[in-house]
Amino acid sequence: MxxxxxxxxxxxxxxxxxxxxxxxxxxxxxxxxxxxxxxxxxxxxxxKPRGAFNTLLSRPVPAAGVVAASGGNHGAALGHAARALGYPARIFVPELAGPAKIALIRATGADLTVVPGVYDNALAAARAHEAETGALQVHAFDxxxxxxxxxxxxxxxxxxxxxxxxxxxxxxxxxxxxxxxxxxxxxxxxxxxxxxxxxxxxxxxxxxxxxxxxxxxxxxxxxxxxxxxxxxxxxxxxxxxxxxxxxxxxxxxxxxxxxxxxxxxxxxxxxxxxxxxxxxxxxxxxxxxxxxxxxxxxxxxxxxxxxxx
The missing domain is CATH 3.40.50.1100 (Rossmann fold)
Known part of the structure; x- marks a missing residue:
């Protein structure tokens, strides 16, 4: 590449x-x-909005919208980008994201689920949602x-x-x-x-x-x-x-x-x-x-x- x-x-x-x-x-x-x-x-x-916007502007987004796991900042960025571009967003975060970042994600209008455990637990939940709905998975880093x-x-x-x-x-x-x-x-x-x-x-x-x-x-x-x-x-x-x-x-x-x-x-x-x-x-x-x-x-x-x- x-x-x-x-x-x-x-x-x-x-x-x-x-x-x-x-x-x-x-x-x-x-x-x-x-x-x-x-x-x-x-x-x-x-x-994080840089990667979120680049992903949504360079790939087709299905009717199911986008999904991601996040420690907090990626979820807020993806929620912001999805709202700006008119797509539904589902974000999964671990409990350790903390109330401030959870509130920030909610303020973007994204559908938020708080998952017990750590980031890997949130990622597993996001992948399950992707498999069930066909939403576009937007990985936080990889x-x-x-x-x-x-x-x-x-x-x-x-x-x-x-x-x-x-x-x-x-x-x-x-x-x-x-x-x-x-x-x-x-x-x-x-x-x-x-x-x-x-x-x-x-x-x-x-x-x-x-x-x-x-x-x-x-x-x-x-x-x-x-x-x-x-x-x-x-x-x-x-x-x-x-x-x-x-x-x-x-x-x-x-x-x-x-x-x-x-x-x-x-x-x-x-x-x-x-x-x-x-x-x-x-x-x-x-x-x-x-x-x-x-x-x-x-x-x-x-x-x-x-x-x-």
Whole structure:
């Protein structure tokens, strides 16, 4: 597959439906100057609408509509995209998605089912619904159209003048890091950052793509896939992606830093890439130009939940 060509096509395809999110130069206390792409300002508060819109605009959608399993952000994005394009959507989420993300999905008008257990349990339910109804399954991370859609983020970032030598990106199931690897290849160094309590890609790179891990911790409802997607895994191998792990306390410290220094309130998954720098897990070389993706803005609990009806 010519990933670069597919991503360029997708970028034009989805442009009317997504926000071109801002990039800023940030001088954070104790850290070198870095580029931050504020993708948490995307529709529904994450990068996920890129893959959702690309899928729905590049494939025929049956009368039964679309179905997906999600830890939260993918479900909200697919619900938003389906509503914008006039399709019914059925979303299955595990209980650990949490009330804020569950409320966000419901607000899109999608038909939502909360499933006991973890993401894999929600995926099994979504596949059963697909088999029963013929709905189009939109995988959260391990599908070409999803990975291509997420890759548009990095094409857009380069259009905006990305100058970094190294880009730090949080990893869950592998759709986002796969999109980064598909577009950037080895032209820039890619650092994959995961919670130590959800080391999905890290373990797979060490032990093989079928490796499954237990997931827990503060970012589990965003970065909690038990097994990495095979597409993302293969692309990371080809792009020589480097994997690092951060502790939960490092993630929450990065959350606090983004709020205190920049007044950007993000979910733990959205702060995970920055945590690698802020904690010293990743130390740039002298003169190394750094960029960090801030990818999600749906914390639990919702800070304004008590003021809403």
């Amino acid at each position: 010519d990933w670069s060509f597919a991503i360029a096509e997708a970028q034009a395809r989805i442009a009317p439906h997504i926000r071109r999110t801002p990039v800023i130069l940030a001088d954070l206390p104790g850290l070198p100057e870095m580029e931050l792409k504020l993708e948490h300002l995307q529709h529904t508060g994450s990068f 599908a070409p159209a999803t990975v291509v859609g997420q890759g548009t983020l990095f094409a857009e970032w380069e259009d905006q003048g990305l100058s970094a030598d190294t880009v730090l990106i949080a990893v869950g199931g592998g759709g986002l890091i796969g999109g980064a690897a598909a577009w950037l290849g080895t032209r820039r160094r890619i650092i994959a950052v995961e919670p130590a309590n959800a080391p999905t890609l890290n373990r797979a790179l060490a032990e093989g793509p079928e490796t499954e891990v237990a997931v827990s911790g503060v970012a589990a409802n965003a970065l909690g896939a038990r097994k990495i997607g095979r597409i993302g895994y293969d692309l990371c191998r080809e792009a020589n992606v480097t994997s690092v792990l951060v502790a939960d306390q490092d993630i929450t410290a990065a959350q606090a830093l983004l709020w205190r220094a920049l007044r950007q309130w993000v979910e733990p998954g959205g702060a995970t890439a920055l945590a690698a720098l802020n904690s010293g897990v990743y130390r740039p070389e002298p003169g190394e130009r750094i960029a960090v993706l801030v990818c999600g803005a749906n914390p639990a609990p919702d800070p304004l939940a008590e003021t809403q009806d």
